Amino acid sequence: MIKITKEVIEKCASNLMFALTPQQTDLIYEEFATVLTQIDFLKSIPGVDEVEPMTFPYKDHQRNMREDEPKKPLAAKDALANCHTKLGNQVKLPKVVGNQNDQME
Amino acid sequence: MEFEPVIGIEIHVELKTKSKMFSSAPCSFGEKPNSETTYYDLAFPGVMPVVNKEAVAYGIKVITALNMTLDKTLYFDRKNYFYPDLPKGYQITQQFRPIGKDGYVIIYVNGEEKRIGVEQAHLEEDTAKQIHLSDISLLNFNRCGTPLIEIVSLPQMHSGIEAMKYVEAIREIVTYLGVSDGKMENGSLRCDINISLREKGTEKLGTKCECKNLNTIQNIKAAVDYEIKRQTEILNNGGEVEQETRRYDEGLKKTVLMRKKTDAIDYKYFREPNIVPIDLDDGFIYDAIHSMNKLPNQYRKDLRRVGLGDYEIEELLKDREFVLFFVDCLTLGVKNPRTLWSILMVDILGYLNKNDLTISQSHLKKKDLVTLVDLLNDKKINSRQGKDILATMLEEGKSPESIIKEKGYVQVSDDDFINEIVGKVLEANAQSIADWKRGKDRALGYLVGQAMKLSQGKINPSLAKEKILNRIGPCGKQE
Numbered sequence: 403m404i405k406i407t408k409e410v411i412e413k414c415a416s417n418l419m420f421a422l423t424p425q426q427t428d429l430i431y432e433e434f435a436t437v438l439t440q441i442d443f444l445k446s447i448p449g450v451d452e453v454e455p456m457t458f459p460y461k462d463h464q465r466n467m468r469e470d471e472p473k474k475p476l477a478a479k480d481a482l483a484n485c486h487t488k489l490g491n492q493v494k495l496p497k498v499v500g501n502q503n504d505q506m507e
Numbered sequence: 508m509e510f511e512p513v514i515g516i517e518i519h520v521e522l523k524t525k526s527k528m529f530s531s532a533p534c535s536f537g538e539k540p541n542s543e544t545t546y547y548d549l550a551f552p553g554v555m556p557v558v559n560k561e562a563v564a565y566g567i568k569v570i571t572a573l574n575m576t577l578d579k580t581l582y583f584d585r586k587n588y589f590y591p592d593l594p595k596g597y598q599i600t601q602q603f604r605p606i607g608k609d610g611y612v613i614i615y616v617n618g619e620e621k622r623i624g625v626e627q628a629h630l631e632e633d634t635a636k637q638i639h640l641s642d643i644s645l646l647n648f649n650r651c652g653t654p655l656i657e658i659v660s661l662p663q664m665h666s667g668i669e670a671m672k673y674v675e676a677i678r679e680i681v682t683y684l685g686v687s688d689g690k691m692e693n694g695s696l697r698c699d700i701n702i703s704l705r706e707k708g709t710e711k712l713g714t715k716c717e718c719k720n721l722n723t724i725q726n727i728k729a730a731v732d733y734e735i736k737r738q739t740e741i742l743n744n745g746g747e748v749e750q751e752t753r754r755y756d757e758g759l760k761k762t763v764l765m766r767k768k769t770d771a772i773d774y775k776y777f778r779e780p781n782i783v784p785i786d787l788d789d790g791f792i793y794d795a796i797h798s799m800n801k802l803p804n805q806y807r808k809d810l811r812r813v814g815l816g817d818y819e820i821e822e823l824l825k826d827r828e829f830v831l832f833f834v835d836c837l838t839l840g841v842k843n844p845r846t847l848w849s850i851l852m853v854d855i856l857g858y859l860n861k862n863d864l865t866i867s868q869s870h871l872k873k874k875d876l877v878t879l880v881d882l883l884n885d886k887k888i889n890s891r892q893g894k895d896i897l898a899t900m901l902e903e904g905k906s907p908e909s910i911i912k913e914k915g916y917v918q919v920s921d922d923d924f925i926n927e928i929v930g931k932v933l934e935a936n937a938q939s940i941a942d943w944k945r946g947k948d949r950a951l952g953y954l955v956g957q958a959m960k961l962s963q964g965k966i967n968p969s970l971a972k973e974k975i976l977n978r979i980g981p982c983g984k985q986e
Contacts, residue, residue: 463783467556467560478541492647496642
């Protein structure tokens, strides 16, 4: 397993597009040490490697899907009720990237 | 050194459902910002995604049209990232089990048929629309959650024209299927193009650049051609292509740097735990496939069979409504498909564009158009009369028969009547006859025109020409 160093944490943060302060990096480094200790403990339990990772509690699948029937949406004023900075009906925030239409996907 | 461009394309197609992929919020284009959201779209805690059945049906249609293998069990995954366009902090997509795999699209480049492989297609949700102004960004969550199908090609294209034709083919397919409006200008169909160069004859791919924000089909060709030129120059000058994301600047007519790619972003994909895998029912799959509209390539074959050329077919296929109209006229037994094409694509299209109408919004009826084309084909009316009749049909919705009756537009082919008109014209235009004898061949056209004028457009111009020639003899030699 990769050794978790502060450099690894900073690189991961950069890949996830987070900016970390040195204090935050230190905190994550310390928390990771705890997590890794716990993982080491789990690995010490015999037979763990043979257990398949589980996402769902049951093996059953479903067949249900929603009909394509739109329902009444939130009113714009309700949708924006928790938004402290607005411009018209849009959420206003500090400029995120440098180019018009730029987006992650 | 000679290089070979290698191009792969990812296309995001917005599906034209009434509600979103995982929530019941309506999804339409151009509504007031932030007026089409639910708690789910805004990531309020405790709300769960529920898959839209119609979006899946649309997905099945696309998979079938792209000759792909359908995964009958739907699995969804989380793509985690921190960015304002998705308030949940992740996008639900299909990273590990896409709904479709291993298909292909047929494109036609300079008359040659070419097969482009499609690696996979997966269902996912769209992000919020961002507008970046000089110092702020604005967010509109109406688009957030709109169903998308992402279609990923294999890197099997090698020129700007191939890339353009591929996107055009995908756009045609999704619009003919009726699963998307395919409007690139509205962002309903968006593509990212990966372009790299490699030494000709080698297999190893070069460093690629991704080109984004291509909002017209023409810009795709322009961007790819420019990028090929740019990378060729770098390599020929001994440089190295850097991995970058670029965008096409229409004003500058070149690609410009958006950002350099250092490390791939780690999205920490894992299976979406809030959607239990869905087994698609055989009946549901059958219904989706058997309710598919006819595809453009199927129309291509039919249209070729009735005698249309490649240019005529491609022009007609640009608008499905026109194709359906044309095919219905064929079914009604129109005698001359090429005359029908010409009237439809020149006169009628011109009228519709001028008046900002679609064909279904006009007064035009299919059976009337067939009658008009047949009247022209049988030379019962001449082309000038045909244009007048069509104009009235479009404006007033009247039948050609009633317009002909009102205007007295029946073309006369009666020999005695034509001889009488021709006689009068020749008598009154001795100078033109003299010109003809001296080799001025334009005099014939003038004489035919005079005969048409005198008969008020009623006589058959070919017959008039024939009779005039019989009377005045061959054209003389120019002095």
